[in-house]
Amino acid sequence: MTEATVPATFDIYRFDPGHDRVPRYQRFTLDLPPHTPILTALLKIRAELDPSLALRYSCRSAICGSCAMQVNSKSRLACETPIGPELARDGRIVIEPMRNQAVLRDLVVEQEPFWRNYDRIRPHLILDPRHPMPEGRENPMTTEEVERFKETPRCIACAACFSACPAVEADPAFPGPMALAKLYRFVVDPRDQGHQDRLLRIQTDGLWLCLRCHLCTEACPKDVRPSERIRDLKEMAIAVQGGTEHGSKHAVGFKENLRDRGLLNEMKLVRQTSGAVGVLEQLPQGIHIVRKKREVLRAPHRIEGMDEVEKIYEALDRPEEKP
């Protein structure tokens, strides 16, 4: 049975940094069945209409992670994204390279920064000699141990998260969602001896630049949920080391702050996070804001039922309750 075709308009990003001054968009229109994967359409365009189109792909089965690109501004694997819904919604399909990576040509980007960031987290098992390795066998884990990181091994390193991340876009000090999700995997692996050391290192190597915007979790085609694993890393890092960096001081300070009145005391939190020097640094901005919003100078009222709040802290905020 042949499916009816629909006219599909593609606007494809074209750029050769060696020759072109600026990128351009080239339009192709062809008739295709709506279930056609975008990668199939692009290969057809390259085979039949313009052999100079550059793109990366390999397995065509959403396993290799090569064909990640922007489809109508969303991070997608081209091989598993059909054209139909995109055309139905936007009337055309705009194809662009991944963000946050330099374009080498057309849809092919420089992956070196992505992999360099991955290397930052030492992405290999540092075997713990205390975890016995049975003679002639692989190093076994219990089902419960494996459950702790069951999502992360699904990662295919397609860099969709890296492309979607606003922290990566704004600051090279942030290693990116995939690197941190992979770090989580090693931190909770019982065979790895780097647990504590890995957490100490990452505290000063970008962990606290995560915005927790969940754009990575939304972009990930394999539901690895990097933002949630980064949150877990933050809580584990605090359990090991307490509040040492601005980010962890802010988290710990916020938690302590609410114990006073049940609501946030903004002025006090600045002190808790940034210390006396930080307060001085914030002073000009504080004065700027106080002109219109005098309330920032006042502590909030004390909520009713603070005795309950205090009891909840007493029950759950003890050192032995840490993850």
Next chain:
Amino acid sequence: MKLAYYPGCVAQASGKELDLATRWVCRSLGIELVEFPKFSCCGSGFSDEANEVLTVALNVRNLALAEAAGLDLLTVCSTCTGMLTLANLRYQDPKVKARVDSALVPLGIRYRGTVKVKHLLRVLTEDIGVERVRAKVVRPLGGLKVGAFYGCHLLRPADELNWESAEEPHAFEDLLSAVGATPVYYRGRVMCCGFPIQFVKPETASLIAGRQIDDAKAHGADAMATPCPLCHISLDAYQNKAEKAVGHSLDLPVFHLPQVVGLALGASPEELGLGRHLVSTAPAVAKIGAGARARP
């Protein structure tokens, strides 16, 4: 309709104008707000990084208060929405529930998990409906071009919030159209405002904020509007720092969601606390006047 009003910390302090505008709009649309002086802070996505179970427990206490009164919860902050929704979900995990209950049950607090957490945007578009809002408009916004800025925790993770498409939401734009504004579609509308790292690395936070404001402007926005008071701090109160980070003037007014609705429903700028913004909203409000007069 009747809802448990969860204003959150900012709307009770530096973002008082959000509280004013929310009350005005709800009064005007017949939404009864029930106050709970016992509500505590949601933790804002920070306290759980120090202790998640504690934060879930505090929020389950909030949810249980609403449940005891038989009410769903109205939020006016994207982050409060996200944190309270997350507490609802995490409490379904038996391990988490056991630990949370170990603290709450001795206090006589039991939560059955029946409370829905609903942001004002969702109540206006789902429960009231844009048509009913449209019918109440007395001063259409004259085609004022407004860039909606959703705030991360109202949309993502989408499978947890279980509402709009995280990548292509339209509730806010539908509402803007209903009150006579022209919604501006730009990539930044679903991006992050930078707020969470304002105290970790201010220059990075401000650069992120500046890029979203720039993006809205590049698409022709006369103003932005946000359902999140934390985004509002980043986009309005810290816009001067965002200007430094991007290296040029921005000067784009940023409304709170209920302020935009309130203006169209006939509230005065004073009633909506517009004088409390750091970036003046006067040029945008003047445009509404001119646009409204130009209508036949």
